[in-house]
Amino acid sequence: xxxxxxxxxxxxxxxxxxxxxxxxxxxxxxxxxxxxxxxxxxxxxxxxxxxxxxxxxxxxxxxxxxxxxxxxxxxxxxxxxxxxxxxxxxxxxxxxxxxxxxxxxxxxxxxxxxxxxxxxxxxxxxxxxxxxxxxxxxxxxxxxxxxxxxxxxxxx
Numbered sequence: 001x002x003x004x005x006x007x008x009x010x011x012x013x014x015x016x017x018x019x020x021x022x023x024x025x026x027x028x029x030x031x032x033x034x035x036x037x038x039x040x041x042x043x044x045x046x047x048x049x050x051x052x053x054x055x056x057x058x059x060x061x062x063x064x065x066x067x068x069x070x071x072x073x074x075x076x077x078x079x080x081x082x083x084x085x086x087x088x089x090x091x092x093x094x095x096x097x098x099x100x101x102x103x104x105x106x107x108x109x110x111x112x113x114x115x116x117x118x119x120x121x122x123x124x125x126x127x128x129x130x131x132x133x134x135x136x137x138x139x140x141x142x143x144x145x146x147x148x149x150x151x152x153x154x155x156x
C-alpha cells in the first residue's frame with residue numbers, strides 16, 4: 001500500500017511548516033495542492049520518469065483519497081519536490097536541507113530510470129569467447145514456441 005494523494009500533500013505541507021496540528025487545510029487549498037501534485041507527476045512522466053502514479057485525464061477527475069501507486073523509493077522525492085512547489089504559494093521559504101534532499105531524491109529516481117535496455121542484434125561481432133570458427137557473428141536465437149488454443153503441445 002502506498003501513500004494516498006492526500007497523505008503526500010499533507011507530508012509536503014508539513015515539510016514547509018504547515019503541519020496539521022497547527023494549520024487546518026481548507027478544501028480549496030487541498031484541491032490546489034492536488035493540481036500541483038498531478039501536474040508535477042505529469043511533468044516527470046513526460047521526462048521519462050514512469051512511477052505508476054495515477055495521473056488523471058483532467059483536473060476534475062482527480063481524487064485526493066485514491067492510492068497514489070508510487071513505489072516507496074519515490075516517496076521522499078515526491079514529498080520534498082511538492083513542498084518546493086507549494087512553498088511560494090504560502091509565503092514560505094524552504095529549508096536548505098529540504099532543497100538538497102529534493103534534488104538528491106529526484107536525481108536518484110532519474111538515475112534509476114536512465115538504465116539502458118539490453119540490446120541484442122545479429123550483427124554484433126562474436127568477440128573472443130565465441131568458438132565457432134566459420135561464423136564471425138553471433139547466431140540468432142530460435143523463435144519462441146507459440147501454442148494457441150486450437151493446437152496441442154506434446155511432450156516427448
